[in-house]
Amino acid sequence: MVGVKKTPPSAAVEQVDTRYLQTLLGYNARRAALSIIGVFLERLAVYGLKPVDFSVMSVIHHNPGVTSRQLCASLSILPPNLVGLIQSLESRGLIERKPHPTDGRALGLHPTAKGVSLMQQAEVTASELEIDASSKLTASQRQTLVQLLQKIYL
Amino acid sequence: MVGVKKTPPSAAVEQVDTRYLQTLLGYNARRAALSIIGVFLERLAVYGLKPVDFSVMSVIHHNPGVTSRQLCASLSILPPNLVGLIQSLESRGLIERKPHPTDGRALGLHPTAKGVSLMQQAEVTASELEIDASSKLTASQRQTLVQLLQKIYL
DNA sequence: TATTGTTATACTCTATAACTATA
DNA sequence: TATAGTTATAGAGTATAACAATA
Numbered sequence A, B: 001m002v003g004v005k006k007t008p009p010s011a012a013v014e015q016v017d018t019r020y021l022q023t024l025l026g027y028n029a030r031r032a033a034l035s036i037i038g039v040f041l042e043r044l045a046v047y048g049l050k051p052v053d054f055s056v057m058s059v060i061h062h063n064p065g066v067t068s069r070q071l072c073a074s075l076s077i078l079p080p081n082l083v084g085l086i087q088s089l090e091s092r093g094l095i096e097r098k099p100h101p102t103d104g105r106a107l108g109l110h111p112t113a114k115g116v117s118l119m120q121q122a123e124v125t126a127s128e129l130e131i132d133a134s135s136k137l138t139a140s141q142r143q144t145l146v147q148l149l150q151k152i153y154l
Numbered sequence C: 001t002a003t004t005g006t007t008a009t010a011c012t013c014t015a016t017a018a019c020t021a022t023a
Numbered sequence D: 001t002a003t004a005g006t007t008a009t010a011g012a013g014t015a016t017a018a019c020a021a022t023a
Helices: A025-043 A051-062 A068-075 A079-091 A113-133 A139-153 B025-043 B051-062 B068-075 B079-091 B113-133 B139-153
Strands: A095-099 A107-111 B095-099 B107-111
Touching (some): A025 A051, A025 A113, A025 A139, A025 B025, A025 B051, A025 B113, A025 B139, A051 A068, A051 A079, A051 A107, A107 A113, A113 B025, A139 B025, A139 B139, B025 B139, B051 B068, B051 B079, B051 B107, B051 B113, B068 B079, B068 B107, B079 B095, B107 B113
Antiparallel strands (some): A095 A107, B095 B107
């Protein structure tokens, strides 16, 4: 067995080997998401928006009159957890709730002028930040990545 | 303005438009990660392993003698949050803590025979599950996806 | 003086049950 | 009977400060 290093029972680990985990899609997707979200938190703090707030505001921005139910379904948020978010956005004057035209139980969520203005800026910032957070990727690779990710969850 | 539908102020939203969010890498990465993790939770429940437990056990499995500090650094876990995980795995007889060969402050984490056996099976299950959770992707696309994701966080 | 592992603790996120008003 | 919005609450995940033992 010439040339074979015998590892003592309690040898110290010099460099941690994470090669197996790195073969897993879930692991890589989670790490990449957390990496981007970290940059997102920094850059969107000026707007007072965390990722969830941003997602909610973005859907309302592009779908004025959307209901809480629809929001929950499209963003996978549980109804009880949306209540506080909506109340917060409303008290900040970014959205307002109006009676639903056909369903008396529901309320339509509408962005205010202030909300629209904020989101126009926030969405530009978000799109820019994503490029910075994935600066090792070409535009083409970024597009490929988005398409492949959507094949998983859509 | 013939042919132009005027939308009433409070019209109901029929289908929620999430096309803007779908252009964002962070949004897609998070949704895809959560989708895979959902399948992970189901399939690895038989081993009593959640994603974090699995990651920790996998690193210990492939790096016998690794310290808590090294684990925290490689998996982005904060030291106080690792303590409970380690204690749980130890009390289940999956790992054991031995004195570190050179650093008296540290403890080396080692998988037991039971832990090795469990992880050999769990890693096979995890690798299989990932393919099922991304069944719309070819093997080649899956490989591309992993490579692109790693360019973001590594 | 710095680091490892740890405790205590707070904050956030996510999940479940149950209620009301309306469909 | 089912659904929209809500309340209360429990559980899981993540965060900071501070301490004892060792480097």
